Amino acid sequence: MRIFPRRALSAAVATISVLVLATLGPPQASAASFYDPPSPLPAGSNGDVIRHEASTFYIDPVKLLEADAGVQRIMYRSTDTHGSPIAVTGTVLTPRSTWHGAGVRPIVSYAVGTQGEGDDCAPSKALATGFEYEGPFIAGLLARGYGVVVTDYEGLGTPGDHTYINRASEGHAVLDAIRAAQRLQEAGLPDDGPVAIAGYSQGGGASAAAAELQPSYAPELKLKGAYAGAVPADLGEVAKNLDGHYAVGFLGFALVSMNYAYPELNIPALLNARGKQLFEQVRTECTVEAIAAHAFTQSSTLTNDGRSLVAYLGEEPYRSRVAEQKIGALKPAAPVLIVHSALDDVVPYAQDRTLGRTWCGKGVKVQFSTTLVPTHVLAAVRAYPEAFAWLEARFAGLPAFSNCGLF
Incomplete structure (x- = not known):
């Protein structure tokens, strides 16, 4: 049946989806031919x-809940870290409601x-099979009438490898x-209407990166605001x-990404046999697989000399490349909502507060909204209603408030 989940059930559906995903594993790959770019x-x-x-x-993975929306899988033109043209895939969703x-x-x-890093982890594949754990939030956006x-x-x-938490590549994508959604005639979306950006965790970093790149990279977009939750703004931290x-x-995932974007770093040369094995494994793993296979591994057990990989990232030539991923050097033109739990166990809260203060200074x-919800995952669900309300206010043309100087 085609329905949207009620807003009050979003958290429950999200939790159930994550549990089922952990049990069933990643979705099967779609036809490979769609994802092979023309050359x-x-x-x-x-x-x-x-x-x-x-x-x-x-x-949901059981396919009981199908969104009442027109859905198009797309391949579109974008730009990589170094400014070279690349093909990126994605999904455009248009509510059937007026x-x-x-x-x-x-x-x-x-x-x-x-x-994750594997090709089977692509969101366009997960959305089509009910395996996208952020499906409830996306459904909530559709329920409010937004094209997504x-x-x-x-x-x-x-x-190629996925450029995980790479500031430029993700911001461009x-x-x-948005440009692709506006140009896709089959989607029936406005080609010059209001837009917003949203995301949490890796997506929060991508949203924040896009917000600060937009004035120079996509100035024609009528960006009303960006919601960025639990932003990994400082990769070193x-x-x-x-x-x-x-x-x-x-x-x-981050090391695979850096090695792909900057092959001169030759990160595998730092690794012992166990480290090389892990490096190759994560290249094909999705989130749940990587957690299950590598939890609590100390990176010092993966290197030739027993030093931690974090120590290497603090030295050249790695330090400069890590610094390039830091978000906050540029000024977004649109308002930004940052939501982060002080009890986040994955992405450090302090570096996100620093990002907010840096942008305030510009x-x-x-x-900047601080919550006290334990764990990274539960804090994401807690942020749902706040993000929805903030986006609604931006599209309604209400003034955006700032609490700069108060956090």
């Missing part, structure tokens, strides 16, 4: 749609949290996804927290 890429502009096909969005708000239907570019576009980011589904953590596999309208 060479056709000439065009960032955001141009290369190909598209009809798809589905199930909110838009009753002011003006034309808005579009939200939703950046998902950590999916969800990028797969660089390298998820498409050839999020912004170009996040890496320190992840070493030996149950989510240390995420550090593995004159950005920042609303």
Whole structure:
């Protein structure tokens, strides 16, 4: 049946989805041919749609809840870390209900949290099979009448490694996804209407990166605001927290990403046999697999000399590349909502507060919201209603409030 979950049930559906995902594992791959870009890429502009096909969005893995929306899987043109053209895939979702708000239907570019490194982890595949754990939030956006576009980011589904928490690559993918949604005639979305960006965790970083890149990279977009939850704004600080953590596999994702974006670093040369094995494993793993396989691994057991990988990241040539991923050097033109729990066990709270203060110093309208919900996952669910309300206010044209100087 085609329904949207009631807002009060979003948290329950999210929890059930995560538990089922952990039991059943990642979805089966879709037809590989869709994800293979033409070579060479056709000439065009960032955001141009290369190909598209009809798809589905199930909110649960049992496929009891199918969103009442038109769904198109897309491949579109974007730009990698170094400014080279790449093909990125994603999903465009258009509610079948009539838009009753002011003006034309808005579009939200939703950046998902950590999916993994393997091609089977692509959000466009997970959405189609009911395995996307952020499905309830995406369904909530659709329930409010917004068009939604969800990028797969660089390298998820498409050839090459996924550039996990890479500031430029992810920011470009999020912004170009909006352009693609606006240009896809089959989606029926406005080509010049209001837009917003949203995301949590990895998606919070992608949202924040897109917000500060938008004035220079996509100035034509009518960006009304960006919600960025639990932003991994400082990769060095996040890496320190992840070493030996149950989510240390995420550090593995980041190392694979850095090695792909900056091959001159040759990170595998630092690794012993066990480290090389883990490096190759995480290249094909999704989130739950990586947690189950590598929880609490100390990175010092993976290197040739017994030093931690975090120590290496603090030295050249790695330090400069890590510094390039730091969010906050640029000024977003639109208001930003940052939500972070002081009890987050994955992404350190302090480095996110520093991001908020840095943006405040640049004159950005920042609303920084601190919660006290334990764990990274539960804090994400707690942020849902606050993010929904904030986005509704932006699209309604209400003034954005700032609490700069108060956090």
